[in-house]
Amino acid sequence: MPFFATRFTERTATRLAALAALVSAALLPFAAAAAPAAAPAPADAKPVYSDAAALGKLMFFDASLSASGKMSCASCHSPSHAYGPPNGLAAQLGGPDMRSQGTRAVPSLRYVLNRTPMWSHAQAASMSERLSETDNAPVGGFGWDGRFNRLHDQASFPLLNPNEMANKDPAAVLAKLEHAPYAARFKEVFGQNIFTDPNKAFTQAMYAIERFELEDPSFHPYTSKFDY
Template structure:
């Protein structure tokens, strides 16, 4: 538990005390979603959240002076990447490439469960969806349980904002146009205590992400459909049926599309981790080294789970909300269109030569983005990943068009027309 500053106005102290309690509560597993504000209402932020918003958009907090949180998590792109780069460019000269595609910050913020994993789990148990399956946390590998910790990582990543240490961030923050406001909220002498100042700064970003309704708007066509305000088209309904079919696409087994028992709208993820065997991406500079492998839960960015080799290759099953707006898919950014990502999913095993290169012996090098010894971790037990080479994929091209149409109903900011509303 982190304790917050006490040297500020009584009203601010009271507000922050309440928010501190809320900050812990909102990160508990599967908390019900708060009621949404009217679409035209302006957000009313706490003092901390208002500062967090300024920091989120402040490029001066980076070593280059050109990268902010919003550079990679663009509000106009559902808080995901604003382009189709496999990984974004950053660093002191904005030429360093990251190693993973940028995930969206939208929707996972208010209901993401904390990381949990029983160490005794075997791979067969996991794929049978027992309680031992890894679940929760923020990021592709779930290594952050708090938004403030997730927010701090890009600040020091040499491929992103590239600050040397917290002192470098605070030096920039102390010169920011809103530094006086930061002192007013957190105490006039806040910068005299660097540890506390950095904690408060990250807390402020966390509060902005939790309080701003644009991070969880629930304004998609699918949301209005669930509320009975409109009907989906015939094509969208066909796509949903294909998406749900447990002997077909089986997508809903991980990307849950049913409302919660409390009526909360689905986030299209179960927060679990899967090894899908996505092909190696030559667009990533790190992959020029044949010995480099991004193995998700067991490294290289996450290190606390690396002793369990059955973790290797597992990545978060991310929310599919707004996925149709993206230009880059999967953890390594291997695909750049939604339909190609869907094709890979259903054709991975039936047409492997279409997706993987051949090795030195002329054999298809399937699951080539993992070391050979760890490819056993890739899911081959869940439909449709059980198909064999030469068999017919579970989806045709028309089916893929229909599923893509359904997924497009998950895009936010859908304009509900008067004739559609009941």
């Protein structure tokens, strides 16, 4: 084949390939628009939990984990009340006989995944700014005073508080947990010998509650008018 014919053929092929690529790129948005949109998830679709979160949900609603056998996490953090108290009491009643009043109002557990884990105070540089509204308030941590840096540490507090679920110590919680209807499931998730190591068992139990609060969308629905 003559040289000029070979050169012409190569140029033509290159230009045609480039033109085809441009046409494909131009038509891509129209093809995407014509494609059927994915069907939205039904409004009543159930959340898919990790194994730990599924256990945490069972524990969250289990009143048998309290000394009275009548108080669960949900007793004070009611799902139908934005995970806050279900009544108008300034502080909820608990303890072994359900007659001891807590020392503080119950905070909502909504949007715990957005809270700064570590307690901090970003202080203004000058004294005049510190005394004005420009000075930042302390932030971070869980609980009203931010004493807990990790959510699973906060989860243990009501279980051991004498005015709340009133367990004497973590061992008392584990004794109840070991006889719970879901104890076998707890072993499946965290190991058949999990209860032989009390420290690890209690840590994993609190981790399960933490995962439930982080994974269940009802804790962070983002359905207010400001979320759209």
